[in-house]
Amino acid sequence: MSPQMEIVEDAVIGIRHGKIALIEKPEAIVRLDAREIIDASGCLVIPGLVNTHTHLAMTCFRGLADDLPLMEWWNNHIFPAEMKFANREMVYNGSLLGMAEMLLSGTTTFCDGYFHEDAVSEAAIKAGIRAVPAQGFLDLPSPSPAKTEKNRKVAENFLRAWLGVSPLVTPALACHTAFTCGPDTIRAVKEIAAAAGVPFWMHVAETRDEVQLIRERQGLTPVRYLHSLGVLDPTTCAVHAVWVDDEEISLIAAKGATVSHNPESNMKLASGIAPVPKMLAAGITTGLGTDGCASNNDLDMFGEMNMAAKLHKAAAHDPTVMDARTVLRMATIGGAAVLGLDKITGSVEIGKFADIILIDLRKPHLTPIYNPYSHIVYACTGSDVKTAIVHGKVVMKDRALLTVNLPEAIEAVNKLAREIAAGMKIETRGRHDLIS
Amino acid sequence: MSPQMEIVEDAVIGIRHGKIALIEKPEAIVRLDAREIIDASGCLVIPGLVNTHTHLAMTCFRGLADDLPLMEWWNNHIFPAEMKFANREMVYNGSLLGMAEMLLSGTTTFCDGYFHEDAVSEAAIKAGIRAVPAQGFLDLPSPSPAKTEKNRKVAENFLRAWLGVSPLVTPALACHTAFTCGPDTIRAVKEIAAAAGVPFWMHVAETRDEVQLIRERQGLTPVRYLHSLGVLDPTTCAVHAVWVDDEEISLIAAKGATVSHNPESNMKLASGIAPVPKMLAAGITTGLGTDGCASNNDLDMFGEMNMAAKLHKAAAHDPTVMDARTVLRMATIGGAAVLGLDKITGSVEIGKFADIILIDLRKPHLTPIYNPYSHIVYACTGSDVKTAIVHGKVVMKDRALLTVNLPEAIEAVNKLAREIAAGMKIETRGRHDLIS
Numbered sequence: 001m002s003p004q005m006e007i008v009e010d011a012v013i014g015i016r017h018g019k020i021a022l023i024e025k026p027e028a029i030v031r032l033d034a035r036e037i038i039d040a041s042g043c044l045v046i047p048g049l050v051n052t053h054t055h056l057a058m059t060c061f062r063g064l065a066d067d068l069p070l071m072e073w074w075n076n077h078i079f080p081a082e083m084k085f086a087n088r089e090m091v092y093n094g095s096l097l098g099m100a101e102m103l104l105s106g107t108t109t110f111c112d113g114y115f116h117e118d119a120v121s122e123a124a125i126k127a128g129i130r131a132v133p134a135q136g137f138l139d140l141p142s143p144s145p146a147k148t149e150k151n152r153k154v155a156e157n158f159l160r161a162w163l164g165v166s167p168l169v170t171p172a173l174a175c176h177t178a179f180t181c182g183p184d185t186i187r188a189v190k191e192i193a194a195a196a197g198v199p200f201w202m203h204v205a206e207t208r209d210e211v212q213l214i215r216e217r218q219g220l221t222p223v224r225y226l227h228s229l230g231v232l233d234p235t236t237c238a239v240h241a242v243w244v245d246d247e248e249i250s251l252i253a254a255k256g257a258t259v260s261h262n263p264e265s266n267m268k269l270a271s272g273i274a275p276v277p278k279m280l281a282a283g284i285t286t287g288l289g290t291d292g293c294a295s296n297n298d299l300d301m302f303g304e305m306n307m308a309a310k311l312h313k314a315a316a317h318d319p320t321v322m323d324a325r326t327v328l329r330m331a332t333i334g335g336a337a338v339l340g341l342d343k344i345t346g347s348v349e350i351g352k353f354a355d356i357i358l359i360d361l362r363k364p365h366l367t368p369i370y371n372p373y374s375h376i377v378y379a380c381t382g383s384d385v386k387t388a389i390v391h392g393k394v395v396m397k398d399r400a401l402l403t404v405n406l407p408e409a410i411e412a413v414n415k416l417a418r419e420i421a422a423g424m425k426i427e428t429r430g431r432h433d434l435i436s
Numbered sequence: 437m438s439p440q441m442e443i444v445e446d447a448v449i450g451i452r453h454g455k456i457a458l459i460e461k462p463e464a465i466v467r468l469d470a471r472e473i474i475d476a477s478g479c480l481v482i483p484g485l486v487n488t489h490t491h492l493a494m495t496c497f498r499g500l501a502d503d504l505p506l507m508e509w510w511n512n513h514i515f516p517a518e519m520k521f522a523n524r525e526m527v528y529n530g531s532l533l534g535m536a537e538m539l540l541s542g543t544t545t546f547c548d549g550y551f552h553e554d555a556v557s558e559a560a561i562k563a564g565i566r567a568v569p570a571q572g573f574l575d576l577p578s579p580s581p582a583k584t585e586k587n588r589k590v591a592e593n594f595l596r597a598w599l600g601v602s603p604l605v606t607p608a609l610a611c612h613t614a615f616t617c618g619p620d621t622i623r624a625v626k627e628i629a630a631a632a633g634v635p636f637w638m639h640v641a642e643t644r645d646e647v648q649l650i651r652e653r654q655g656l657t658p659v660r661y662l663h664s665l666g667v668l669d670p671t672t673c674a675v676h677a678v679w680v681d682d683e684e685i686s687l688i689a690a691k692g693a694t695v696s697h698n699p700e701s702n703m704k705l706a707s708g709i710a711p712v713p714k715m716l717a718a719g720i721t722t723g724l725g726t727d728g729c730a731s732n733n734d735l736d737m738f739g740e741m742n743m744a745a746k747l748h749k750a751a752a753h754d755p756t757v758m759d760a761r762t763v764l765r766m767a768t769i770g771g772a773a774v775l776g777l778d779k780i781t782g783s784v785e786i787g788k789f790a791d792i793i794l795i796d797l798r799k800p801h802l803t804p805i806y807n808p809y810s811h812i813v814y815a816c817t818g819s820d821v822k823t824a825i826v827h828g829k830v831v832m833k834d835r836a837l838l839t840v841n842l843p844e845a846i847e848a849v850n851k852l853a854r855e856i857a858a859g860m861k862i863e864t865r866g867r868h869d870l871i872s
Contacts, residue, residue, distance in 0.1 A: 063810035067759035101800035267746035270755040297814040310703035319706040323503035364537035368853030374499035378733040383819035417804030
């Protein structure tokens, strides 16, 4: 994923102090003196994947409510479940399980958005995954100066608490949407993020209804509205950006803002199809995201790549759109750039932190191989990832997680799920044996 | 997948003489006296998946040519590769590897179409998978009475050779398309299939160009043309059926013909989006298919389910379209009905052959579980299948194939791939170590 996208055969990659120190042919190495040697025979060695948008706590709601009209899904299921169950304990346990799932499927860096992001940060340090936890803000029940003041304090405290604590954690801030946050909160939160030099994001133009609502309230479409608030800049990411017109694409590009594309979530919720090929042509830095498990329902970035590559071919009636290399760049160096981390991760290059995954190719569905990019995007799934290294540390080896006690993490979420199922009066016939 | 779609908790399933003999609560069983007991704790036990359309030999071309314009893909890559390399040995080895991939990802029944289908039948018996190998016909370079006569002989000989040979194999016949086969061949091949009571299928209305071509040549759209030839009936399957109008949907429904929907292939080749929700509403028996590995690029029916469920939500702007149950029925009992096998497979019911898979739910990405259907369609991948049983025989157990020597099957295809790469002058930099 360097600019030249070289493929190096039979290389030795040396890691020192968490960073990639050497990429050489074995014959060029006089003395191989490593504390640990990982045999990558038969594997593709690629940068760990970057998930630019998720809500990890929502692993606790995986499959809770599917195939429903959007408003029913949100108003009658997800929102009440969050109101009732989204406490710090749920955020920690749901996030830790989500991190386990991500490491097991090749994601080594993610950006999260939820409440209690301090719990997400703690879980990330435990799991050994690179994290951009974004404390989320909402002006509920409605915007007010007091609410903005409170949000400002929470934002400042969150950044103060987490900046510089761990090389794995880059704290960030997020406003939920332009219809759940008032302009003062949006400006205040962005201002605090900008002052600290950390990422800021919002869900932007996810649905047609949202565009209509913002237009009615603000007299502008969402992207134009955010521009009018002065929040579009290179450290602002517009998540989803499904319903944006050509002028808005130019505006995002001109301001250097970035986009997180979440095709599986957008499809499952029938939100629409983001004009990603146009965004890429306009030069917008674009990454991929899985979104939360209530709208996907997994965190597998391989599935997201496959979907992104195929969806836009179908939408454009053009099989050359979103080729495998382009999509893989979005899922690695592109996503890293969205999060402001492309100087330290997103490619296997000397001097970057060693965020690396090994894909085991010795499987029927990955045989034969003519083109590694095609395999990664069109044939691999997360379960083909054999080993994952984050910041130079082996966190998953031969499919075994080394940082998280998996049975405990699973049981912690199953315990919460039993309470959620009871509290939400979910029909559990045929599954109580599985969640109990 | 019975009509009532019951979920039975903590059941014991008894298998005798290849068939499901018993489904009971353990406490109802006085004496458990089995030769082999498989512990399915923590698993979903569901019918094996049915792949209604593939070209298994094309596993040898997996990733050979992607992201290309359709005509360049076909004329400059796939067709020349087939002309040069599609011999009996390639069909056997490519198909055996494809069957290994299918069993490892939960498919227990498939319909194939290619040349040398006797080799596919032999491989299926070896792999222990239920097969509907369809000998394929083409009038190349152009239709002629002599060509039709030759096709008739090949068709009769193929059915004579394979009818009644193995309970796993139902031989079938296929005409490639209405533009590569003349009307006499189409009528002759269908007549022979009908006389033998075996399935017949054609690629139908896959692309807009095809519709245009058939209209120019025959004065009718593809479905109307096939109707005029008298070949639409309950044992005829229209594969793809992307570009069909409402009247054609009614015509397919009225004649009781079936449809194989291949969303990943249609998306990757940018063929279009088949109007499947309309077909289901019209009562058309519809199954799912992966298509060949040159246009997908895998044979994982879980991926196909996920794609089918999400694609049509996006296309219809309606998240309630193609719910998880509907999609799972298409991938099991629906597909079995497309192949005329719904009396013997496609559901876990007493009296049916035991074609069963176990999905291991004790994984982060399948935790927690509220709704098994959602999990199967939106969260599982083929690698979550722990054990596969076909015709009462355990063919894959704890992820190990028991019928196919996997390293040998992989090496046989890698050997062919080296020849193909050399013959097609494929740039193999960065991958010769992997295919050699």
